Amino acid sequence: MTLDITVAPAAPGTRATACLVLAVPEGSFPGSLAAVDTASAGAVLRLYAAKDFSGKKDEVAVVYPPGPAARIVLVGLGKGSAVTRTELRRAAAIGAKRARSLGAGVAEFHLAVEGRGTVSARIAGQVLAEGLGQGAWQFTEMKRPPEDPKAPLTGVVILASTDTAEMAAGAAVGAAVAEGQALTRRIQMLPGNVCTPTFLAEQARELAARHKLKVTILDRAAIVKEGMGALLAVAQGSAEEPRFIVLEYDGAPGKPVVLVGKGVTFDTGGISIKPAANMEDMKFDMSGAAAVLGAFEALGRIRPKVRVIGLIPSAENMPSGTAVKPGDVITSHLGKTVEVVNTDAEGRLLLADALSYARRYEPAVVLDAATLTGAIVIALGHTALGIMGNDDAVVEEVRQAGERAGERGWPLPMWDEYRELNKSDIADVRNTGGRPAGSITAGWFLREFAESFPWAHLDIAGTAYTDREDPTTAKGPTGMGVRLFTEFVLGRARA
Numbered sequence: 001m002t003l004d005i006t007v008a009p010a011a012p013g014t015r016a017t018a019c020l021v022l023a024v025p026e027g028s029f030p031g032s033l034a035a036v037d038t039a040s041a042g043a044v045l046r047l048y049a050a051k052d053f054s055g056k057k058d059e060v061a062v063v064y065p066p067g068p069a070a071r072i073v074l075v076g077l078g079k080g081s082a083v084t085r086t087e088l089r090r091a092a093a094i095g096a097k098r099a100r101s102l103g104a105g106v107a108e109f110h111l112a113v114e115g116r117g118t119v120s121a122r123i124a125g126q127v128l129a130e131g132l133g134q135g136a137w138q139f140t141e142m143k144r145p146p147e148d149p150k151a152p153l154t155g156v157v158i159l160a161s162t163d164t165a166e167m168a169a170g171a172a173v174g175a176a177v178a179e180g181q182a183l184t185r186r187i188q189m190l191p192g193n194v195c196t197p198t199f200l201a202e203q204a205r206e207l208a209a210r211h212k213l214k215v216t217i218l219d220r221a222a223i224v225k226e227g228m229g230a231l232l233a234v235a236q237g238s239a240e241e242p243r244f245i246v247l248e249y250d251g252a253p254g255k256p257v258v259l260v261g262k263g264v265t266f267d268t269g270g271i272s273i274k275p276a277a278n279m280e281d282m283k284f285d286m287s288g289a290a291a292v293l294g295a296f297e298a299l300g301r302i303r304p305k306v307r308v309i310g311l312i313p314s315a316e317n318m319p320s321g322t323a324v325k326p327g328d329v330i331t332s333h334l335g336k337t338v339e340v341v342n343t344d345a346e347g348r349l350l351l352a353d354a355l356s357y358a359r360r361y362e363p364a365v366v367l368d369a370a371t372l373t374g375a376i377v378i379a380l381g382h383t384a385l386g387i388m389g390n391d392d393a394v395v396e397e398v399r400q401a402g403e404r405a406g407e408r409g410w411p412l413p414m415w416d417e418y419r420e421l422n423k424s425d426i427a428d429v430r431n432t433g434g435r436p437a438g439s440i441t442a443g444w445f446l447r448e449f450a451e452s453f454p455w456a457h458l459d460i461a462g463t464a465y466t467d468r469e470d471p472t473t474a475k476g477p478t479g480m481g482v483r484l485f486t487e488f489v490l491g492r493a494r495a
């Protein structure tokens with residue numbers, strides 16, 4: 001357990017705590033919280049009277065009352081009538097992040113009823129737990145501990161004086177998602193010399209053992225036997241052994257949802273080598289794989305009635321005397337030949353083999369997540385992931401799951417004109433379509449290998465990690481995809 005989230009049938013006010021976090025709508029101090037002000041000897045109302053805080057979106061104030069709470073952190077939700085699950089998740093993240101930086105250790109959190117908008121108690125419980133996990137996360141395991149360390153935030157008690165059971169049911173789901181997200185972020189953060197394909201496989205094994213899931217790991221010999229020529233082409237320049245990871249969660253009979261994640265544990269570009277500036281960020285090129293692992297962590301805890309397969313093709317992309325060269329032609333798992341025009345377009349190669357491998361499951365649907373193209377940052381910035389697919393209904397289903405999950409995506413067109421750009425003079429297809437519409441031609445390349453099932457691709461290159469601290473999220477890995485994948489799968493589960 002990274003963050004222990006529980007729900008207590010209690011109102012805030014008279015409880016002793018290191019830190020009471022209150023999420024409140026814009027305006028005057030909510031009437032439902034009058035007891036908090038009384039217990040704090042008027043400290044909260046003096047804050048409002050001084051006009052130092054009015055509950056605007058993302059606004060935060062810390063009050064030090066004489067007791068019984070050592071601190072009260074107020075977080076603004078913005079206009080109460082406009083509150084959706086997104087604002088609730090966000091306020092919880094902001095509150096937890098502040099409680100964490102204050103070194104509170106264990107905090108209490110309460111959402112004023114005036115600030116719940118039209119969100120049900122169950123959904124509120126879920127998104128609050130998700131947000132608390134998001135804000136509490138930190139990565140310290142590779143630094144020597146400081147002389148005077150702040151306590152990490154290890155627990156949050158959500159105070160729910162009404163609808164307690166519903167809130168608790170939602171919070172259990174949200175806490176599971178939060179655990180998945182924390183696992184994903186840790187694995188994302190670990191550098192390329194630690195997080196290798198072998199390491200990812202080991203993580204999958206441990207996860208499977210924890211939740212009694214089936215796991216199969218293909219080593220290089222098994223990958224050769226399977227005929228995954230595209231994955232092998234990426235791996236052949238590196239001293240790190242490739243792995244192909246298969247996870248299976250069997251919550252119900254029937255056709256599975258298949259989740260695929262790009263697991264390039266470091267992307268130098270290969271012979272088409274990348275410039276040195278920011279190349280260290282390419283340790284994050286396994287973020288899709290980490291999102292699949294995080295989604296399975298969440299599913300292992302939630303245990304919904306649905307069948308889910310996870311596929312992770314993993315390799316390191318290095319230049320060397322044995323590396324694949326521009327112009328080389330390779331044979332993929334599907335049998336299509338690929339001209340490798342640019343060895344830096346490696347993600348689509350190993351994903352192609354994973355998509356082809358997925359056929360054996362007769363999937364209900366396949367989703368892949370990948371830090372696939374720099375071009376997606378040009379198209380959508382760091383605000384949204386790109387969605388592409390071969391089935392408009394699935395693309396829309398993914399978009400809606402992302403909207404609910406607070407991991408927004410936007411569809412890009414897959415017109416035939418774009419497909420033409422991947423034509424090769426020598427092979428069935430080439431692995432780049434040039435600079436124009438770079439994310440779409442990458443999507444079209446994948447589509448050539450998603451032959452027999454509905455499929456959507458999530459390009460998370462712009463959203464998987466962030467180079468600036470924001471109110472909700474620490475600098476670094478975001479865990480992008482875990483919430484979307486989980487929402488999507490829960491949406492497909494039998495009641």
Ligand code: BES
Pocket residue numbers: 267269285342344345346347371372373374375432433434438461462
């Ligand atoms: N891993 C990169 C994409 C990437 C770029 C992720 C920036 C995160 C931030 C991918 O393997 C890649 O190198 N793509 C190339 C494709 C090109 C060679 C067609 C790119 O986007 O430049």
Ligand code: MN
Pocket residue numbers: 267269343344345346347
């Ligand atoms: Mn690359």
Ligand code: ZN
Pocket residue numbers: 264267285344346347371372
């Ligand atoms: Zn890459």
